[in-house]
Amino acid sequence: MGTLFHSPFHPAIQDLKVTIQDSSLIFSSQNFDHEENSIFLSNIDQVLNFHVQTVHFFPANPDFPPEAVVARLKNALTKVMKHYDFLDGRLKMNHQTGRLEIERNGLGVGFVVASTKFLLDEIGDLVYPNPAFMQLIVNGLNKFDDQPLCVVQVTSFKCGGVALGISTNHVLFDGTSFKTFLQNIASQSFDDKPFTAVPCNNRRLLAARSPPQVTFEHPELLKLKLPIGDEPPPVFDSTQETLDFKIFSLSPTDLNHLKEKALTAKKITGFNVVTAHIWRCKALSFNSEQNNRDRVSVVLYAVDIRPRLCPPLPNSYCGNAVLTAYASAKCADLEDEPFSKIVDLVTEGAARMTDEYARSAIDWGEVHKGFPNGEFLISSWWRLGLDEVVYPWGKPRYSCPVVCHRKDIILLFPEIGGASSNGVNVLVALPGKEMEKFQTLFYEFLK
Structure with missing residues (x-):
């Protein structure tokens, strides 16, 4: 049960040889008063000041050659900025309040047109996070003097396929609002389609209460002592440690087997059983000279709070509406207790x-x-459904974030085929000895 993902690469595709053909800025049509156009960012947004890059691969469509795709995407982006007018602003620190804000100054969204001499089918399995995919978005950022909050890069392949690479600062969107953004871009790429959903841009819906009322201990959050005006370090900052990287694939049969093992659990979902399985393996693979069984392991995972608030946030809330949930247990319990207890x-x-x-x-x-x-x-990113968004030239063959290997973040990606395939790929980066133990436990606990 379960398989280890193998994707041998030909050395040539480690460099996609991307050529930038054009770099420009797209501006919204809004008029800005520089003194009154700072957008409030919630306390959830405040800690997410880093860029997220995603790449969306489309096979060739003879009715929409790359130049037509570029024209439609550029036009669509111009139209969606009617409702996303903060996209062409810039992030700034308000040193009086010590808070990050978006200044709606109309400095533009980056738009880059590029090409590669490779065929889409030559670049390897799209599921495997090839470092060369960074060329499908990061090159665009280097073409601008300042730091746009959003940069779109359209790269054409020799076969006529295209890659849509999007880099956005995480303060703009969480996964749900980013998908809505993509759906709106896709809808405006058609000739006569309305917006999928007009975004709710009122971020004060997630403002702190006055005065603040911290009624729980929140062990899942770490306090920092920073002077007012200083920015916090990146969340889960990466280290220079040498890591092994592997992808573990769980088929629908594997998922059903995990659900059967959790038969007496209170709530059996694909995410719950996969998270419990990974948590157990990760905790027990931890390298320590002390007695691992007495160590308390804490796993973190995101929860969308839109439907959990009273009243609920609009589904179209634009911004970050996810908080970190946690589960904790002694390693002895993770090893000895029935799987259903871990799922609980x-x-x-x-x-x-x-x-x-x-x-x-x-x-x-x-x-x-x-x-x-x-x-x-x-x-x-498993159930997010980015590859279900329908553009005039079709759905993406695959959509994924461009990732770096981090031992403190384990990623869940869909298989090619999206939600309809139901399988999940687990991306893990660990030091060598920990990876060996993780791999052994991953398959052992699947039995």
Whole structure:
């Protein structure tokens, strides 16, 4: 059960030989008053000042050659900025309040047109996070003097396929609002389609209460002592440690088997059983000279709070509306307890995220500078459905973030085929000895 992903690369495709053909800025049509156009960012947004890059691969469509795709995307981006007018602003620190803000100054969204001499089918399995995919977006950032919050790069392949690379600062979107953004770009790429959903841009819906009311302990959050005006370090900052990297594939049969093992659990979902399985393997593979069985392991995972607040946030809320849930247990319990008990711990961690708990966490961010605190984080792109977005030239063959290998973040990606395939790929980076043990446990606990 379960398979190890293998994707041998020909050395040539480690360099896609991308050529930039054109770099420009797209501007919204809004008029800006520089003194009154700073956008409030919530305490959730505040700790997410880093760029997220995603790449969306499209096979060739004879009705939409690359130049037509470029024209439609550029036009669509111009149109969507009617409702996303903050996209062409810039991030700034308000040194009086010590808070990051978006200044709606109309400095533009980056738009880059590029090409490669490779065929789409030559660049390897799209599921494997090839470092060369960075060329499909990062090159564009280097073409601008300042730091746009959003840069779009369209790269054409020799076969007529295209890669849509998008880099956005995480303060703009979480996964749900980013998908809505893509759906709106896709809809405006057609000749006569309305917006999929007009975004709700009122980020004060997630403002802290006045005065703040921290009613829970929040062990999942780490306090920082920073002077006012200083920016916090990146969440889960990467280290220079040498890591092994592997992808573990769980088929629908594997997922059903994990659900059967968790038959007596309170809430059996694909995410809950996969998270419990990974947590167990990661915790027990930890290298320590001390007695590992007495060590407490903490797993973190994101929960969308839109439906959990009272009243609920609009589904179209634009910004970050996810908070970090956690589950903790001694390694002895993770090793000895029935799998259903571990699944229950994951379920209880998400259920903890009530309206009051979420508001308390937001208020905690008002009192303390800090960020999520745990042994590792599971970040799931599995059910997000980015490859289900329909453009005039079709759906993406595959959509994925461009990632670096980090031992404190384990990623869940869909298989090619998206939600309809139901399988999941688990991307893991660990030091060599820990990886060996993780791999052994991964398959052992699948039996």
